[in-house]
Amino acid sequence: MDFNILIGGPQGGGIDTAANLVGKAVATSGYGVLSVREYHSNIKGRHSYTHMRVMDKQPRSLKYPVNIFVALDPDTIFEHLDDVSEVSTVLYDKTTEDYDLQAARMIMRDTSAKIRRILTENGFETTIRGALGYMKKRGAKLLPIPFSDIATEAVPDGTPSRYYNTIGAAITLAIIGIDRKFADDAISYIFKGKQQVVEENVKVVDASYRFAEDSKVAGKTLPALPTPRKLLLTGNDASALGKLLGGLRFQTYYPITPASDESTTIEEHQNIKWIGKEAENLRKGGVVIVQTEDELSAINMAIGGALTGVRSATATSGPGFSLMAEGLSFAGMDEVPLVVTFYERGGPSTGLPTRNGQSDLLFALNAGHGEYPRIVFSSGTVDECIYDAAKALNYAAKYQMPVIHLIDKNLANTLDLISKVDLDRIKIETVELAKEGDDVKRYDLNTENGVSPYTTMGRNIFWMTGDEHDELGHVTEDSDIRDRMMEKRFKKLETADREIPLEEKAVLIGEKEADITFVTWGSQKGPILDVIEDLKEEGISANLLYLKMFSPFPTEFVKNVLSKASLVIDVESNYTAQAAQMIKLYTGIDIKNKILKYNGRHMTEDEILKSAKEILNKESLMVVLEDGS
Amino acid sequence: MVHNFRNDITVDWCPGCGDFGILTALTSALQELNLGPHDVAVISGIGCSGKTPHYVNAAGAHTLHGRAIPVAVGVKLTNPKLKVIVTGGDGDLMSIGAGHLVAEGRRNSGITVLMYDNAVYGLTKGQAAPTLKLGVQTKSLARPNIYDAINPIMLAISTGYSFVARGFSFEIAHLKNIIKQAVMFPGSSFIDILQPCPTYNNINTMDWYKKRVYKLDDDKTWDPVVTENDPKAEEKYNRAIEKSFEWGDRIPIGIFYVNKKIPPFTERLKQYVDNYESVPPAAQDVKSKDGKPIVDPFETFKDKIIV
Ligand SMILES: Cc1ncc(C[n+]2csc(CCOP(=O)(O)OP(=O)(O)O)c2C)c(N)n1
Ligand code: SF4
Ligand SMILES: [Mg+2]
Numbered sequence: 027m028d029f030n031i032l033i034g035g036p037q038g039g040g041i042d043t044a045a046n047l048v049g050k051a052v053a054t055s056g057y058g059v060l061s062v063r064e065y066h067s068n069i070k071g072r073h074s075y076t077h078m079r080v081m082d083k084q085p086r087s088l089k090y091p092v093n094i095f096v097a098l099d100p101d102t103i104f105e106h107l108d109d110v111s112e113v114s115t116v117l118y119d120k121t122t123e124d125y126d127l128q129a130a131r132m133i134m135r136d137t138s139a140k141i142r143r144i145l146t147e148n149g150f151e152t153t154i155r156g157a158l159g160y161m162k163k164r165g166a167k168l169l170p171i172p173f174s175d176i177a178t179e180a181v182p183d184g185t186p187s188r189y190y191n192t193i194g195a196a197i198t199l200a201i202i203g204i205d206r207k208f209a210d211d212a213i214s215y216i217f218k219g220k221q222q223v224v225e226e227n228v229k230v231v232d233a234s235y236r237f238a239e240d241s242k243v244a245g246k247t248l249p250a251l252p253t254p255r256k257l258l259l260t261g262n263d264a265s266a267l268g269k270l271l272g273g274l275r276f277q278t279y280y281p282i283t284p285a286s287d288e289s290t291t292i293e294e295h296q297n298i299k300w301i302g303k304e305a306e307n308l309r310k311g312g313v314v315i316v317q318t319e320d321e322l323s324a325i326n327m328a329i330g331g332a333l334t335g336v337r338s339a340t341a342t343s344g345p346g347f348s349l350m351a352e353g354l355s356f357a358g359m360d361e362v363p364l365v366v367t368f369y370e371r372g373g374p375s376t377g378l379p380t381r382n383g384q385s386d387l388l389f390a391l392n393a394g395h396g397e398y399p400r401i402v403f404s405s406g407t408v409d410e411c412i413y414d415a416a417k418a419l420n421y422a423a424k425y426q427m428p429v430i431h432l433i434d435k436n437l438a439n440t441l442d443l444i445s446k447v448d449l450d451r452i453k454i455e456t457v458e459l460a461k462e463g464d465d466v467k468r469y470d471l472n473t474e475n476g477v478s479p480y481t482t483m484g485r486n487i488f489w490m491t492g493d494e495h496d497e498l499g500h501v502t503e504d505s506d507i508r509d510r511m512m513e514k515r516f517k518k519l520e521t522a523d524r525e526i527p528l529e530e531k532a533v534l535i536g537e538k539e540a541d542i543t544f545v546t547w548g549s550q551k552g553p554i555l556d557v558i559e560d561l562k563e564e565g566i567s568a569n570l571l572y573l574k575m576f577s578p579f580p581t582e583f584v585k586n587v588l589s590k591a592s593l594v595i596d597v598e599s600n601y602t603a604q605a606a607q608m609i610k611l612y613t614g615i616d617i618k619n620k621i622l623k624y625n626g627r628h629m630t631e632d633e634i635l636k637s638a639k640e641i642l643n644k645e646s647l648m649v650v651l652e653d654g655s
Numbered sequence: 656m657v658h659n660f661r662n663d664i665t666v667d668w669c670p671g672c673g674d675f676g677i678l679t680a681l682t683s684a685l686q687e688l689n690l691g692p693h694d695v696a697v698i699s700g701i702g703c704s705g706k707t708p709h710y711v712n713a714a715g716a717h718t719l720h721g722r723a724i725p726v727a728v729g730v731k732l733t734n735p736k737l738k739v740i741v742t743g744g745d746g747d748l749m750s751i752g753a754g755h756l757v758a759e760g761r762r763n764s765g766i767t768v769l770m771y772d773n774a775v776y777g778l779t780k781g782q783a784a785p786t787l788k789l790g791v792q793t794k795s796l797a798r799p800n801i802y803d804a805i806n807p808i809m810l811a812i813s814t815g816y817s818f819v820a821r822g823f824s825f826e827i828a829h830l831k832n833i834i835k836q837a838v839m840f841p842g843s844s845f846i847d848i849l850q851p852c853p854t855y856n857n858i859n860t861m862d863w864y865k866k867r868v869y870k871l872d873d874d875k876t877w878d879p880v881v882t883e884n885d886p887k888a889e890e891k892y893n894r895a896i897e898k899s900f901e902w903g904d905r906i907p908i909g910i911f912y913v914n915k916k917i918p919p920f921t922e923r924l925k926q927y928v929d930n931y932e933s934v935p936p937a938a939q940d941v942k943s944k945d946g947k948p949i950v951d952p953f954e955t956f957k958d959k960i961i962v
Pocket of ligand 2: 667668669671672673674703773777778851852853854855
């Protein structure tokens with residue numbers, strides 16, 4: 027079983043509810059589901075959609091064209107003309123056929139012009155009827171849904187449009203073949219506590235399933251599979267959870283997409299439930315979350331938290347990170363254990379505030395004036411976010427430096443099922459503290475590894491300054507001390523490089539030797555792993571050099587892998603191939619073949635596969651991906 | 656034993672600088688309060704004023720220009736037992752860090768903000784600071800000041816500081832007394848400290864101030880303290896604001912306004928954060944004896960359990 031699904035409608039029009047209904051019902055019946063949310067920087071009205079995939083196993087990627095296309099409004103049809111083919115069934119509201127593109131004011135002007143051009147050039151009128159004709163020509167099967175009739179039949183005195191999302195979700199489930207009882211359960215789960223709403227929606231589900239059966243689109247009911255307990259988490263949620271597991275007790279933030287969901291998630295769960303036996307007799311309390319006045323405050327307040335010995339962090343995205351640059355430099359200079367979770371979105375400037383991007387890697391590596399050590403690493407899956415968020419706190423504590431954890435927007439907004447949180451994979455490092463007393467050298471130069479004993483306000487007297495300083499933390503401009511301090515700070519990076527296991531920095535996934543070696547970082551990991559399987563079926567072998575850490579950079583390993591590889595393809599969601607630039611900087615190896623995407627939309631399995639083959643067949647050197655509405 | 660809050664680090668302020676008086680008032684206030692060596696954290700930004708933490712024998716952080724308040728708040732909220740003191744310049748706190756000064760009023764974390772008010776940017780050689788009046792031309796200025804001045808007392812009261820006062824760096828005993836009260840006050844306090852800068856401010860000199868300052872509590876009817884159910888709460892607020900505009904031949908120093916009704920941020924947090932009072936973040940254990948997480952992931956994220 028493998029269904030790619032797109033559910034679209036106006037922002038604020040219940041798309042999330044529809045996606046959650048499908049996700050919940052699929053998950054409880056024991057199947058796998060993965061989804062990504064795409065939306066405008068808008069609260070109500072503009073086109074938003076969820077791209078999902080339902081499989082027997084847990085999916086790792088999404089794919090176009092979709093099998094089930096659910097349009098909760100006419101805009102969705104206009105926006106996704108090319109996302110369907112002969113594999114698709116298009117569910118749409120029959121009463122909207124006369125709807126003219128001109129009336130679709132919420133479609134951005136440029137997009138509207140593009141749609142008009144496509145329809146006109148292909149000889150279709152610029153209405154939903156025309157758009158459906160176009161989709162039909164692409165091979166899609168059209169399934170007009172009497173949304174209003176179904177809703178009225180189920181809830182005679184209700185407002186029909188309130189149930190359209192449930193109808194779309196329920197018919198989707200019926201087509202997949204999910205047992206109705208799981209759809210009912212999903213309704214109770216999603217509308218928990220609202221008895222009347224539950225009852226009404228259950229009736230709507232019933233009517234929708236009957237409609238699917240009558241229309242002969244319902245799939246054979248799939249057997250329910252036994253399933254362990256699972257969490258449904260976004261990348262934001264997973265990072266929040268990982269931070270709590272890793273000992274975070276203070277987080278600051280200023281609202282920004284796609285980062286603030288992490289902080290609000292922590293806030294919602296700030297009163298932790300403890301593991302009885304592990305937590306017995308320990309001093310326990312909740313997490314403090316502060317919404318600050320701006321990101322300047324957010325980073326500096328998190329630094330303040332670290333000064334009392336608390337595992338502290340902040341989370342932001344590009345614009346906020348720009349404001350944090352000076353604070354980052356202070357944390358580097360003053361050896362403050364600080365975690366910044368950096369959610370990347372499409373830049374520059376405000377850019378594409380709600381869309382994907384990986385254009386901040388070089389910025390993360392270089393932000394802040396002066397030279398100072400930092401750890402910069404990224405996650406590629408929701409599961410990784412959990413462990414990496416915990417690790418980030420460890421790195422910071424252990425090496426007393428800012429740690430930047432990169433998570434791209436696509437990952438932040440990916441909903442994934444997590445069946446196991448393996449606590450054995452998380453070890454919270456013990457930090458050696460200076461002995462109590464009044465004469466600690468916070469910046470003791472007498473260390474093997476560059477790491478001086480840490481201490482906290484409330485425990486010892488010590489000083490710190492953003493100026494160059496002596497061992498006590500007082501200002502100095504002495505030329506020798508300056509040299510020693512610079513060396514000491516950078517020594518810590520060497521120590522980190524030596525101590526952090528290779529698998530936390532880079533991994534070669536797949537066969538050692540292959541026709542194609544993909545190189546990527548972040549959320550393309552999943553799609554590429556699927557592409558590798560697709561290629562295998564076609565007799566092409568491929569592997570993946572998956573990069574996680576960019577500072578310290580695993581130079582030898584990367585050099586080793588790439589110098590032996592035959593065809594190397596770098597895959598990134600940016601314009602300037604920033605990871606490839608880093609590889610060149612460190613290894614001297616220049617990756618010529620690239621698959622890049624900078625339109626802000628998530629990369630899909632099909633487009634990577636297609637372009638990899640183009641590159642393999644020498645039709646092109648570099649491909650820029652353009653899919654996604 | 657009483658802890659000596661002065662250390663022997665060489666102070667490099669200009670001779671005659673008002674900062675010396677502030678340092679003396681601060682360290683003797685801490686000493687007279689009988690605070691221990693680990694009860695206090697002094698946080699500063701950048702400027703001549705920003706050097707203060709190095710001269711105080713307590714944990715100190717000399718942070719970035721304008722960012723002392725956020726750092727101080729981070730320290731305070733994670734370890735509310737600490738007395739956290741910000742020493743900042745007028746440029747530091749009211750220009751580059753103005754957003755934080757205002758936000759801290761609303762937040763009211765329980766820190767003490769000492770603003771070194773010399774009306775110039777000392778460390779960058781005398782440019783006009785936000786307290787320099789319109790049309791005044793201090794030594795370094797090429798032309799009279801083209802900005803108007805902020806009224807710091809009014810700003811602090813209106814943004815929500817619950818203890819607002821003004822001191823003068825050459826009235827050390829008076830200033831010390833105010834600092835003692837401010838440090839012990841549960842809410843956030845703001846003290847505007849008139850601080851002559853003999854090097855760059857040749858207008859607002861020590862003598863200039865000495866001729867003008869008078870103490871608010873010389874007037875025995877002056878009662879700035881708003882208490883629970885105080886029928887005169889509004890009157891006291893209005894009077895403090897009105898007083899804050901007095902500037903010229905006579906300049907008031909002393910406590911302008913104290914509001915005991917404003918719950919500090921730490922009090923507000925107690926309502927939402929488990930054990931915040933007894934086990935704030937700095938006092939927490941975050942791992943088991945053998946370094947394992949103590950957070951139950953499924954129970955804590957129960958609402959995210961889908962199956
Ligand atoms: C971000 C930044 N911008 C500018 C400076 C330069 N700078 C150092 S001190 C200072 C002004 C200090 O004036 P004030 O805050 O009034 O302190 P004072 O020296 O008067 O005590 C400036 C602008 C800096 N250190 N950081
Ligand atoms: S420049 Fe002014 S404020 Fe700075 S130390 Fe000298 S006298 Fe004091
Ligand atoms: Mg000044």
